[in-house]
Amino acid sequence: MQSLMIHSKIPIDPVILEILTRVFDVQQCSEPCDSGLIYDEEGLFYKSLERGHIQFSFSELWQSHSNKKYTNSKEPLAKALGIKRAGETHVWDLTCGSGKDSILILKFGAKVTAFERNPSVAALLLLAQTEFESKSFEVHYGQASKHLKLLAINPPDVFYYDPMYPEEGKKKTALPRKEMQVFRELVGRDEDIEDVFDWAKRSGVKRFVIKRGVKSPTLKSKPSSQFVGKTARYDLYVFP
Ligand SMILES: C[S@@+](CC[C@H](N)C(=O)[O-])C[C@H]1O[C@@H](n2cnc3c(N)ncnc32)[C@H](O)[C@@H]1O
Numbered sequence: 059m060q061s062l063m064i065h066s067k068i069p070i071d072p073v074i075l076e077i078l079t080r081v082f083d084v085q086q087c088s089e090p091c092d093s094g095l096i097y098d099e100e101g102l103f104y105k106s107l108e109r110g111h112i113q114f115s116f117s118e119l120w121q122s123h124s125n126k127k128y129t130n131s132k133e134p135l136a137k138a139l140g141i142k143r144a145g146e147t148h149v150w151d152l153t154c155g156s157g158k159d160s161i162l163i164l165k166f167g168a169k170v171t172a173f174e175r176n177p178s179v180a181a182l183l184l185l186a187q188t189e190f191e192s193k194s195f196e197v198h199y200g201q202a203s204k205h206l207k208l209l210a211i212n213p214p215d216v217f218y219y220d221p222m223y224p225e226e227g228k229k230k231t232a233l234p235r236k237e238m239q240v241f242r243e244l245v246g247r248d249e250d251i252e253d254v255f256d257w258a259k260r261s262g263v264k265r266f267v268i269k270r271g272v273k274s275p276t277l278k279s280k281p282s283s284q285f286v287g288k289t290a291r292y293d294l295y296v297f298p
Contacts, residue, residue, distance in 0.1 A: 059083040060177050060199075065090065066097035074102060077188060078181055081199045093243070095178050102185055104178050109239045112156070114182050116190035119161040128166055134285035135159075136166045138267045138292035139216050143167065150214040150263070152202045152254065153221055154183055156237060159269075160195065163218065169194040171214065173202045176245050203257045216265035217258050221248035223274070252278060259297050266295040 062082035064070065070086065074097070078084050092107040103113040130136035130143075141147045144167030151160045154172035164170050172195070174180040180199040187197045198205055202217070222245055248254075255277055258266045268277065270291045281293035 061085055062095065062177050062181055063087060064095045064097050064102065068098065070097050073188075074185060077184055081184065082177060082181065095181060102182060104182060104240065104244065106240045106243050109243060110236055112182065112237055112240050114157055114186040116157055116161055116186050116192075116195070119158060120165070120190070123162070123165045126165075130166055133166065134287040134290075134292055135162065135267075135269075138283075138285040138294045139163065139166075139168065139218060140265060141166045141168050145169075147216065148212070148214040150202055150217050152217055152219045152258075153248075154197055155179065155220065155241065157183060157186065157197070159218070159220055160197075164192065164195050170196075171208070171212075172197045173200060173205065175199070175201050178244060179241075201254075203254070203261075209261065209263075214263055216267060217261075217263055218267050218269075219254060219258070220269040221251050221254070222246070223248070223251075223271075255279070255295075259295075264297050266297065268293050268295075 060082050062078060063085045065087050067088055075084060093105055096103055096105050101113065103111045105111045128136065130141050139147065139149055147168040149163050149168045149170050151163065151170055151172040154160055154174040157172065160170050160172045174183055174197065177199070183197045184199065222241070255266065270276070270293055272286060272289070272291050274291070276293055279295065282296040283294045285292040285294065
């Protein structure tokens with residue numbers, strides 16, 4: 059089991075501990091730390107020495123879309139994912155990150171199963187999930203390729219993939235600048251992009267969408283089609 063260090067001067071809420079110990083071997087430390095997962099009266103958050111801290115709320119993300127009306131036939135991401143009517147499409151978000159794209163996809167009317175392999179980010183996402191009541195959204199710790207049982211039981215219609223590229227600065231991400239910097243510190247770069255693509259191709263799922271900067275190069279393979287938005291491009295691969 060993956061260990062997860064939490065720095066806290068006060069006892070951790072047993073409900074939070076129960077959620078995290080289902081997935082992690084939680085270690086507690088009462089020493090202060092410059093950067094890491096911290097629990098205090100504000101709850102659990104990740105603190106970065108120079109770049110602030112992060113904590114997620116899916117309810118707030120959902121609320122942030124409350125006065126927006128999306129027409130799926132006009133949204134590049136919804137079109138790339140093939141989402142038409144609500145309740146018809148199941149998306150696996152392979153790179154949950156802050157959950158912003160996941161919640162947008164949920165807003166388009168899809169069911170979303172999201173994956174995050176960074177333990178600290180995943181811990182924050184698992185807690186955010188508990189205060190957000192939705193039967194159509196769930197988060198899992200780890201890579202999607204390690205959740206083969208889930209894939210066999212309830213395969214998605216499409217994979218959505220938004221990795222950290224070396225040239226990430228050129229892509230408008232879902233994250234504000236400061237949050238992105240904390241992510242960079244925590245997660246670094248995703249060096250296995252072509253491997254994830256190869257796994258997706260062999261997985262049996264027919265549709266794969268990768269988010270890119272508007273002018274960024276494609277993967278080694280040529281996409282079946284491209285959907286260009288103001289700030290990002292979505293390359294769609296339809297597998298035979
Ligand atoms: C660019 S961020 C994703 C941003 C996200 N779309 C959002 O709305 O915030 C990439 C995230 O995906 C995670 N990640 C990258 N490759 C992954 C993989 N193969 N499986 C699970 N998580 C992955 C990284 O740890 C990082 O948190």
